[in-house]
Amino acid sequence: MKRALFAVLTFGFVLTFGGGATAQSVDPLPSWNNGKAKESIIEFVVKVTKKDSPDFVPPNERIATFDNDGTLWAEQPMYFQLLFALDRVKALASQHPEWKEKEPFASLLKGDVKGALAGGEHAMLDIVMATHAGMTTEEFEKLVKDWIAIAKHPKTARPYTQMVYQPMLEVLDYLRGQGFKTFIVSGGGIEFMRPWVEKVYGIPPEQVVGSSIKTRFEIRNGKSILVRLSELNFIDDKEGKPIGINSRIGRRPIAAFGNSDGDLQMLQWTTAGKGARFALFVHHTDAEREWAYDRNSSIGRLDKGLDEAQANGWTVVDMKKDWKVIYPPAKR
Amino acid sequence: MKRALFAVLTFGFVLTFGGGATAQSVDPLPSWNNGKAKESIIEFVVKVTKKDSPDFVPPNERIATFDNDGTLWAEQPMYFQLLFALDRVKALASQHPEWKEKEPFASLLKGDVKGALAGGEHAMLDIVMATHAGMTTEEFEKLVKDWIAIAKHPKTARPYTQMVYQPMLEVLDYLRGQGFKTFIVSGGGIEFMRPWVEKVYGIPPEQVVGSSIKTRFEIRNGKSILVRLSELNFIDDKEGKPIGINSRIGRRPIAAFGNSDGDLQMLQWTTAGKGARFALFVHHTDAEREWAYDRNSSIGRLDKGLDEAQANGWTVVDMKKDWKVIYPPAKR
Numbered sequence: 076m077k078r079a080l081f082a083v084l085t086f087g088f089v090l091t092f093g094g095g096a097t098a099q100s101v102d103p104l105p106s107w108n109n110g111k112a113k114e115s116i117i118e119f120v121v122k123v124t125k126k127d128s129p130d131f132v133p134p135n136e137r138i139a140t141f142d143n144d145g146t147l148w149a150e151q152p153m154y155f156q157l158l159f160a161l162d163r164v165k166a167l168a169s170q171h172p173e174w175k176e177k178e179p180f181a182s183l184l185k186g187d188v189k190g191a192l193a194g195g196e197h198a199m200l201d202i203v204m205a206t207h208a209g210m211t212t213e214e215f216e217k218l219v220k221d222w223i224a225i226a227k228h229p230k231t232a233r234p235y236t237q238m239v240y241q242p243m244l245e246v247l248d249y250l251r252g253q254g255f256k257t258f259i260v261s262g263g264g265i266e267f268m269r270p271w272v273e274k275v276y277g278i279p280p281e282q283v284v285g286s287s288i289k290t291r292f293e294i295r296n297g298k299s300i301l302v303r304l305s306e307l308n309f310i311d312d313k314e315g316k317p318i319g320i321n322s323r324i325g326r327r328p329i330a331a332f333g334n335s336d337g338d339l340q341m342l343q344w345t346t347a348g349k350g351a352r353f354a355l356f357v358h359h360t361d362a363e364r365e366w367a368y369d370r371n372s373s374i375g376r377l378d379k380g381l382d383e384a385q386a387n388g389w390t391v392v393d394m395k396k397d398w399k400v401i402y403p404p405a406k407r
Numbered sequence: 408m409k410r411a412l413f414a415v416l417t418f419g420f421v422l423t424f425g426g427g428a429t430a431q432s433v434d435p436l437p438s439w440n441n442g443k444a445k446e447s448i449i450e451f452v453v454k455v456t457k458k459d460s461p462d463f464v465p466p467n468e469r470i471a472t473f474d475n476d477g478t479l480w481a482e483q484p485m486y487f488q489l490l491f492a493l494d495r496v497k498a499l500a501s502q503h504p505e506w507k508e509k510e511p512f513a514s515l516l517k518g519d520v521k522g523a524l525a526g527g528e529h530a531m532l533d534i535v536m537a538t539h540a541g542m543t544t545e546e547f548e549k550l551v552k553d554w555i556a557i558a559k560h561p562k563t564a565r566p567y568t569q570m571v572y573q574p575m576l577e578v579l580d581y582l583r584g585q586g587f588k589t590f591i592v593s594g595g596g597i598e599f600m601r602p603w604v605e606k607v608y609g610i611p612p613e614q615v616v617g618s619s620i621k622t623r624f625e626i627r628n629g630k631s632i633l634v635r636l637s638e639l640n641f642i643d644d645k646e647g648k649p650i651g652i653n654s655r656i657g658r659r660p661i662a663a664f665g666n667s668d669g670d671l672q673m674l675q676w677t678t679a680g681k682g683a684r685f686a687l688f689v690h691h692t693d694a695e696r697e698w699a700y701d702r703n704s705s706i707g708r709l710d711k712g713l714d715e716a717q718a719n720g721w722t723v724v725d726m727k728k729d730w731k732v733i734y735p736p737a738k739r
Contacts, residue, residue: 135611212653256613269657279467280657281588282613287654292646292672299675301653308654314624321544321633322619322640323655325601325612340624343631 103249105399106242112355112397115390116246119353123329124253130351134254138328140284140320140341141247143261143268145334145375146357147276148239149228151366153188153374155235156267157199159222161188163206171205180205204305207264208288212301219270233405236275241403242392243357246332247276255330260284260320262312262337266303284323286311312337317344329353335375339383346387354389356380361395435581437731438574444687444729447722448578451685455661456585462683466586470660472616472652472673473579475593475600477666477707478689479608480571481560483698485520485706487567488599489531491554493520495538503537512537536637539596540620544633551602565737568607573735575689578664579608587662592616592652594644594669598635616655618643644669649676661685667707671715678719686721688712693727 107113123132144150164174164183174180179191179198192198207215228238247257257278259268265285272278287308290301311319317340320328330353331338331345342354356377359368370378384391394401439445455464476482496506496515506512511523511530524530539547560570579589589610591600597617604610619640622633643651649672652660662685663670663677674686688709691700702710716723726733 135605138613258613265654265657273467281470281590281655283657290650290653292649292676294675299649299672299679301649301676317624317631317633318622321622322597323613325597325615340631343626344624344633347631 103252104242104245106245108397108399110397112390112392116249116353116355119330119351120250120253123351132329132350136326136329137250137253137255138258138324138326139250139255139330140258140260140324140328140332140345141243142333142335142338142341143259143263143272143285145359146240146332146338147243147247147259148235149365150375151368152229154263155228155238156263157202158229158235159219159226159267160202160206162222162226163218164202167206200307203264204288207266208303208305210303212266212290212303215266215303216270219267223271231402233402236271237402237406239275239403240357240398241400242398243332244276244403247278250330251277256282258282258284258320258324258328260311260316260331260341262286262310262315264288265311284311284319286315314340316341320344331355332357333380334359335377336380337375339380342380342389343383346389354384354387355392356384356389357392358394360393361398361401363395364401365394367395435584436574436577438577440729440731442729444722444724448581448685448687451662451683452581452585455683464661464682468658468661469582469585469587470590470656470658471582471587471662472590472592472656472660472664472677473575474665474667474670474673475591475595475604475617477691478572478664478670479575479579479591480567481697482707483700484561486595487560487570488595489534490561490567491551491558491599492534492538494554494558495550496534499538532639535596536620539598540635540637542635544598544622544635547598547635548602551599555603563734565734568603569734569738571607571735572689572730573732574730575664576608576735579610582662583609588614590614590616590652590656590660592643592648592663592673594618594642594647596620597643616643616651618647646672648673652676663687664689665712666691667709668712669707671712674712674721675715678721686716686719687724688716688721689724690726692725693730693733695727696733697726699727 104113104116122128122130123137125131141147144154161183164180168174168184174184179194179201182190223235226235227233228235231238250257259272259278261268263285265283265287268283268285269280272283273280289304289306289308291304293300293302309315309319316338320341327348328345331342332355333342334357346352346354358377359366361367368375369381436445436448454460454462457463473479476486493515496512500506500516506516511526511533514522555567558567559565560567563570582589591604591610593600595617597615597619600615600617601612604615605612621636621638621640623636625632625634641647641651648670652673659680660677663674664687665674666689678684678686690709691698693699700707701713
């Protein structure tokens with residue numbers, strides 16, 4: 076195995092002996108610079124997939140979980156789901172004349188996002204409920220699909236689905252090629268992710284765990300529907316992540332990928348299992364190609380997580396040094 | 408297609424053109440007598456899997472959901488999970504001297520199950536919480552595994568995992584062979600099913616939806632654990648089934664299998680989708696080989712469901728007529 080790793084680092088190719096019967100000589104992570112982070116991923120995968128390895132894990136137990144915001148796609152200048160909500164507030168404003176006088180909507184409609192969010196969690200919840208509830212699940216799915224198809228990022232002008240990290244797409248593909256089942260475990264809304272993640276990440280809707288609001292079953296005009304209610308169901312963040320993983324997946328992951336303190340408990344839960352385990356934080360260190368933030372950021376704060384990663388020998392990706400590219404080539 | 412179905416009925420073999428490239432000449436449902444029920448299953452599967460069919464459904468959307476109690480395994484004389492709980496009450500009694508005076512435990516410990524359950528939902532909840540909460544998720548998993556390995560059914564003396572329906576095991580296998588993803592959607596406890604369903608049904612833990620209690624994340628002696636709390640999280644029954652399906656799977660099934668009014672909303676939700684849909688009720692009509700019950704049963708009541716099935720042309724399995732055998736051959 077060490078020989079294979081040496082080959083990766085020296086010649087840029089790797090021998091893997093995992094899911095397939097034949098050795099491959101293709102670098103599974105071409106957008107990663109050679110170094111500790113890349114080496115640690117490949118070393119782990121080889122270790123758990125090689126048949127005669129003492130750390131071999133059968134395919135049905137090869138569960139890998141990924142945070143979404145800041146781990147699979149960007150999360151600056153704010154969570155993309157919040158940008159969706161702001162666009163929805165604008166679209167709905169004509170139906171809500173009262174919003175002109177009512178915070179947080181009044182500030183939002185004047186373009187003062189900071190002022191609107193000064194109301195903290197309560198303001199955020201008002202915005203989410205006003206834009207994410209009150210319609211059927213099918214109607215909401217269509218709103219998300221329509222938005223994600225045309226909305227552009229304020230800084231890069233890329234569609235949001237092209238603000239995903241190419242090196243992480245390669246990790247997803249690599250793991251699946253080695254018999255892993257890949258899941259998203261995100262603090263973001265589950266119904267905001269499901270309409271597009273299968274196409275973008277190759278992760279089907281049934282492998283998405285996220286935050287959610289409640290729904291009500293109704294028969295309307297003889298047809299059964301689910302109506303989205305203004306009531307929180309589950310917050311899939313921090314302690315919520317292992318709880319959500321246990322509830323939704325029912326199996327402890329053997330590998331977990333995150334980027335913030337909101338992912339810390341998921342990494343703790345994952346690595347507390349028996350046998351070989353893998354934990355990785357994406358550290359946003361690239362102010363030029365992406366963003367640089369960690370201990371003091373209000374979005375995606377990585378503080379305790381950095382300390383625990385060091386103490387436990389988890390992998391920390393230095394985005395600037397470890398990634399050859401950030402985003403996939405632009406598509407039209 | 409009609410020709411293939413004719414072949415099934417006449418010669419007992421079938422040509423399918425689904426997931427695989429080559430035609431098969433093996434009866435996929437050998438424990439089913441020829442007749443409408445068997446024909447309807449095969450007709451549906453051929454229709455959605457044949458590449459040039461107007462009803463073709465791509466593999467990633469081939470979601471099939473199965474109720475568990477009364478649909479995949481028996482549920483008489485009472486839900487098997489309740490029998491597990493009663494055994495746990497006996498095992499825990501020495502640690503709870505107060506139970507001798509306290510209902511519903513006092514009656515249970517005297518062997519008076521009926522008297523204990525006379526307390527209705529409240530009594531049932533007391534029993535569940537006393538036996539299903541207060542330990543870690545790992546500890547509970549072990550309790551279930553240990554019990555299911557040795558407990559025997561009071562009437563048949565079979566292990567509970569051999570009280571599963573052979574004809575339904577064949578449906579599960581047939582669907583998966585044709586590219587379907589099979590899920591359990593049960594009113595039963597999710598953590599009571601997960602420890603054994605992969606081995607028995609070939610359904611992995613992450614494809615189980617069920618009722619659940621809340622858990623709490625804790626770091627105990629430096630190790631992260633989840634503690635099971637005496638608080639309901641979700642009841643996956645009736646209206647809860649479509650809600651649970653939407654929340655956990657995030658895709659509407661194209662086929663749903665149940666046996667009681669508790670499954671009715673799942674079948675309504677499934678068949679309300681666009682394109683070809685399939686809905687089936689197992690009707691317990693076999694007092695000799697299994698049990699006969701429907702409109703007036705307190706367990707697994709099938710009343711409204713029978714009417715809706717007739718009105719909508721859903722498949723109703725007449726267990727006595729349609730199934731050659733009920734259980735798999737006895738194993739030692």
